[in-house]
């Protein structure tokens with residue numbers, strides 16, 4: 148009984164290690180080597196549109212609402228101490244350091260990551276990937292690589308847009324609605340936000356998250372069992388695994404960047 | 408130049424610990440239509456993937472045009488694949504591209520032809536499968552038979568030496584079946600192709616093949632021209648050709664005796 152359990156655990160550990168190995172090989176095959184600008188660039192631009200531009204709506208709306216909620220919640224606390232002048236730093240630092248990168252990554256995993264997994268899984272199931280291989284075109288270079296780079300480029304930009312819209316949302320609620328002084332909202336923000344410590348660290352976080360989410364999404368699709376059940380499982384796994392990985396890495400990165 | 412385009416020697420291959428082929432030999436002659444017949448699940452698709460280098464045999468040689476496929480480097484394999492085409496069972500058209508772009512895909516990937524010339528070639532290939540008028544349709548808008556013909560146009564876009572058809576007749580209505588049978592023969596002769604047709608549709612295969620291999624039980628159990636095969640004394644071959652349900656190949660998957668299992672229930 149216990150031996151069986153142990154065997155099962157060992158088996159699962161082996162599976163996840165070999166899965167990790169396959170994911171590494173996939174990424175290696177996709178991005179190592181001489182890039183072909185003439186063919187690669189149009190593919191990259193198309194994926195930037197599909198992965199980046201089409202995710203813009205959800206990022207804009209979420210960013211706006213999260214900024215507004217932050218201002219509302221922050222104001223009710225700050226005003227008790229007569230510190231509502233610090234609303235600007237509160238909103239902007241929360242967004243730049245944490246919420247921008249993290250929420251963007253979570254939304255991105257749900258919006259673009261799941262779509263990528265399903266797309267690639269279906270391409271596998273309908274033998275499009277095999278067919279491409281038999282036509283002497285490497286699917287890693289042709290299908291995986293442009294999607295990978297598009298995700299890695301698009302997500303930090305989306306996070307920056309999320310931050311900007313969030314700060315505007317905070318202004319909308321804090322200044323326009325609750326009557327915080329507009330000058331103090333912006334000048335306190337300027338005085339308290341540091342380009343390297345806050346903005347740059349946020350961008351670095353966002354780049355790490357982009358790598359994680361897009362890698363997981365592509366690998367889950369590429370490794371999916373090519374049946375409808377397999378694809379639906381892979382899609383779910385992408386969202387769950389990517390979200391958990393983002394939250395885990397966020398803690399580690401936060402500890403490294405702001406902990407000391 | 409040798410007469411033999413694909414020479415399979417002593418091929419053994421297993422999936423996990425289940426053997427699929429054991430010491431199999433097979434030859435595909437240039438310019439001919441060679442058919443490989445056998446019951447479902449016997450490993451016919453697997454054989455095509457072995458020839459295409461997508462799977463590696465446990466032992467044995469697969470010589471294509473003088474090159475032993477399993478020993479090629481990645482770059483050499485990709486070079487060799489430009490000379491062969493495979494028509495997948497599902498067609499495997501790229502769903503996000505129009506029929507035209509699907510056929511143009513290998514040309515755009517592997518040649519530096521100007522777009523005007525690519526257009527000319529694509530229209531020529533589409534015309535030869537009767538789909539010139541469907542060039543702007545998306546794969547989802549095609550019927551099953553049309554999708555297979557579009558995939559065929561794509562497969563011959565680069566004028567390969569070898570074309571492999573995986574179950575080209577499966578799931579086709581009688582008319583598109585007839586169209587595809589005729590196309591395989593006509594393209595083979597007009598383009599000087601060598602064709603390998605994998606199928607379990609006996610009548611269609613026997614009507615177009617120059618040479619037939621019957622595969623079962625991990626190896627070749629019968630071979631010859633269709634006439635020779637019809638006269639083959641082997642009961643296995645005859646059972647397969649006539650489509651009898653039970654005979655030398657048992658209908659039942661290996662099981663314990665029926666009576667014993669029924670008795671167990673009442674115990």
Ligand SMILES: Nc1ncnc2c1ncn2[C@@H]1O[C@H](COP(=O)(O)OP(=O)(O)O)[C@@H](O)[C@H]1O
Nearest residue numbers: 422423427445446447448449450451452453454
């Ligand atoms: N990817 C795979 N992994 C494991 N077994 C497979 C795989 N593909 C096919 N098989 C098994 O190999 C055998 C041969 O399959 P296949 O070549 O598709 O047969 P056929 O084309 O003759 O119907 C089948 O029994 C099938 O279950």
Ligand SMILES: [Mg+2]
Nearest residue numbers: 451452573574
């Ligand atoms: Mg098959």
